[in-house]
Amino acid sequence: MVSKMLSKPTWEQCSSSYISSCKTTTFPIVVDLSKPEAKNIIVKACEELGFFKVVNHGVPMDTVYELESEATKFFSLPLHQKHKAGPPNPFGYGNKKIGTNGDEGWVEYLHLTNDQDCNSTTLSPAFGHNLDKFSCALSDYMCAARKMGCEILDLMAEGLNIEEKNVLSKLLMDKESDSVMRLNHYPPCPPENRLNNNDDNGENMVGFGEHTDPQIISLLRSNNTSGLQICLKDKTWVSVPPDHNSFFVIVGDSLQVMTNGRFQSVRHRVLANELKSRLSMIYFVSPPLSEKIVPLPSLMKGKSLYKEFTWFEYKNSAYATRLAENRLAHFEKIAAP
Numbered sequence: 001m002v003s004k005m006l007s008k009p010t011w012e013q014c015s016s017s018y019i020s021s022c023k024t025t026t027f028p029i030v031v032d033l034s035k036p037e038a039k040n041i042i043v044k045a046c047e048e049l050g051f052f053k054v055v056n057h058g059v060p061m062d063t064v065y066e067l068e069s070e071a072t073k074f075f076s077l078p079l080h081q082k083h084k085a086g087p088p089n090p091f092g093y094g095n096k097k098i099g100t101n102g103d104e105g106w107v108e109y110l111h112l113t114n115d116q117d118c119n120s121t122t123l124s125p126a127f128g129h130n131l132d133k134f135s136c137a138l139s140d141y142m143c144a145a146r147k148m149g150c151e152i153l154d155l156m157a158e159g160l161n162i163e164e165k166n167v168l169s170k171l172l173m174d175k176e177s178d179s180v181m182r183l184n185h186y187p188p189c190p191p192e193n194r195l196n197n198n199d200d201n202g203e204n205m206v207g208f209g210e211h212t213d214p215q216i217i218s219l220l221r222s223n224n225t226s227g228l229q230i231c232l233k234d235k236t237w238v239s240v241p242p243d244h245n246s247f248f249v250i251v252g253d254s255l256q257v258m259t260n261g262r263f264q265s266v267r268h269r270v271l272a273n274e275l276k277s278r279l280s281m282i283y284f285v286s287p288p289l290s291e292k293i294v295p296l297p298s299l300m301k302g303k304s305l306y307k308e309f310t311w312f313e314y315k316n317s318a319y320a321t322r323l324a325e326n327r328l329a330h331f332e333k334i335a336a337p
Contacts, residue, residue: 027049027238028045028049028051028052028053028240028241028248029041029044029045029048029049029051029052029053030052030053030054030055031045031052031053031054031055031249032055032056033054033055033056033057033058033148033151033152033155034056035056038155039155039156039158039159040159042152042155042156042159043156043159043160045249046156046251046255046259046262046263047262047263047264049230049232049266050230050250050251050263050264050265050266051230051248051249051250051251051266051268052248052249053243053246053247053248053249054148054152054246054247054248054249055245055246057148057246057247058144058147058148058151059141059144059145059147059148059247060144061245063137063140063141063144064141064221064281066137066140066141067137067138067140067141067281068223068279068281069137070133070134070137070138071110071134071183071185071279071281072279073130073134074110074126074127074134075108075185075187075279077126079095081126082095082108082126083095083126084125084126085110085122085123085125085126085127088109088111090111090319091111091112091113091118091119091122091180092110092111092122092123093108093109093110093126094108094109094110094111095107095108095109096108098208098209098323099319099323100319101320101321101322102322103209103322103323105206105207105208105209105270105272106186106187106189106205106206106207106272107184107185107186107207107208107270107272108184108185108187109182109183109184109185110123110182110183111180111181111182112138112180112181112182112183113180113181114142114177114178114179114180114181116135116138116139119135119138120135123135138181141181141281141283142181142283145219145283146172146173146179146283148219148247149169149172149217149219149283149285150166150169150172150173151169152217152219152249153166153168153169153172153216153217153285154166154168154169156168157169160259160298160299161298162296162298162299163298167296168216168255168258171216171285171286171287171288171291172216172285172286172287174287174288174291176288176289176290177286177287177288178286178287178288178289178311178315179215179283179284179285179286180283180284180286181281181282181283181284182280182281182282182284183279183280183281183282184207184208184270184278184279184280184281184282185277185278185279186207186208186225186227186270186272186277186278186279186280187272187277188272188273188274188275188276188277189205189272189273189274190274191274205271205272206269206270206271206272207227207269207270207271207272207278208269208270208323209269209323209324210231210267210268210269210323210324211267211268211269211323211324212252212253212265212266212267212268212327212328213250213252213253213265213284214252214253214254214314214315214318214319214327215252215253215254215284215285215286216252216254216255216258216285216286216287217249217250217251217252217255217285218249218250218252218282218283218284218285219247219248219249219282219283219284219285220247220248220249220250220280220281220282221244221246221247221248221280221281221282222242222244222278222279222280222281223242223244223278223279223280224242224243224244225242225276225277225278225279226239226240226241226242226273226278227242227270227271227272227273227278228240228242228248228268228269228270228280229268229269229270229271230266230267230268231266231267231268231269233264237269250265250266250268251263251264251265251266252265252284252285253265253314253318253327253328254286254287254293254311254314256328257293257294257295257305257306257328257331258293258294258295258296258299259295259296259299260295260296260299260300260301260304260305260306261305262299265328286311286315287311288311289310289311289312289315290310290311290312291310291311292308292309292310293306293308293309293310293311293314294306294308303333304333305332305333306328306331306332306333307331307332307333309331314327314331317330317331
């Protein structure tokens with residue numbers, strides 16, 4: 001099912017070289033959206049880590065817990081019942097297989113679209129008469145996440161001193177936005193399914209393999225179970241302390257291109273363990289399919305590092321690769337010798 005298990009270092013175990021280079025940085029960097037300095041901290045976090053935690057985010061916790069409850073009910077259904085909502089094409093229920101290129105993980109998931117009618121058609125065979133409650137919870141959550149995403153993107157533009165404040169958020173608010181939702185469930189991993197690993201004593205195995213997200217940003221919320229790790233610039237993996245009341249923001253490949261490399265998309269992964277299950281809810285902020293992904297003119301210093309492409313082109317290219325591949329490599333400009 002999964003090729004190998006990985007160790008779980010903490011922030012305190014990061015290399016001394018990285019710590020010395022950012023002595024004032026705590027991990028993760030926390031952004032309080034109610035504070036005037038939020039815009040500057042967001043920029044700092046995107047430059048240093050490509051990742052930050054958001055508090056005072058404005059998403060009603062009742063909305064969060066309602067979707068979490070409905071998702072938990074679904075993932076508790078018998079496997080044959082859940083399979084009625086799959087396989088994902090690209091939306092629907094998936095189990096262990098991630099994409100179509102051979103990646104696997106200790107995970108099951110629901111991949112969902114902004115189009116609630118499409119979701120209903122996909123999910124109704126599995127949910128039956130219980131679909132309405134799930135659909136309402138999903139719609140409310142996505143609406144709240146979209147609002148928070150716009151606020152974060154507007155603050156990001158302000159922090160970058162971009163005159164057009166909504167240059168990023170308008171892509172999310174566009175009626176043709178390709179933003180999607182994913183619910184990931186990582187069940188407890190029993191000992192017989194874990195491979196021997198001398199470095200980790202067989203404690204953890206890969207739930208979702210290392211990758212970058214191709215979108216602009218990802219808005220992630222999970223229950224109070226650890227497992228998420230991000231990769232620092234010095235290639236050290238660090239565990240993110242869980243916080244079920246906050247959101248985590250992940251810089252994606254598209255934002256890296258739009259900032260001409262000033263922000264870097266962050267590699268991340270999730271580990272599963274024997275005792276606890278993890279439930280993550282991720283809202284992926286994406287532009288319309290026809291949108292050109294290019295460096296923003298106000299951020300251009302010198303030449304563009306990337307070839308011009310549309311979100312449709314990049315999305316198709318990204319999902320044709322394995323998770324761990326550098327998805328942007330094909331679109332990078334190669335400097336002349």
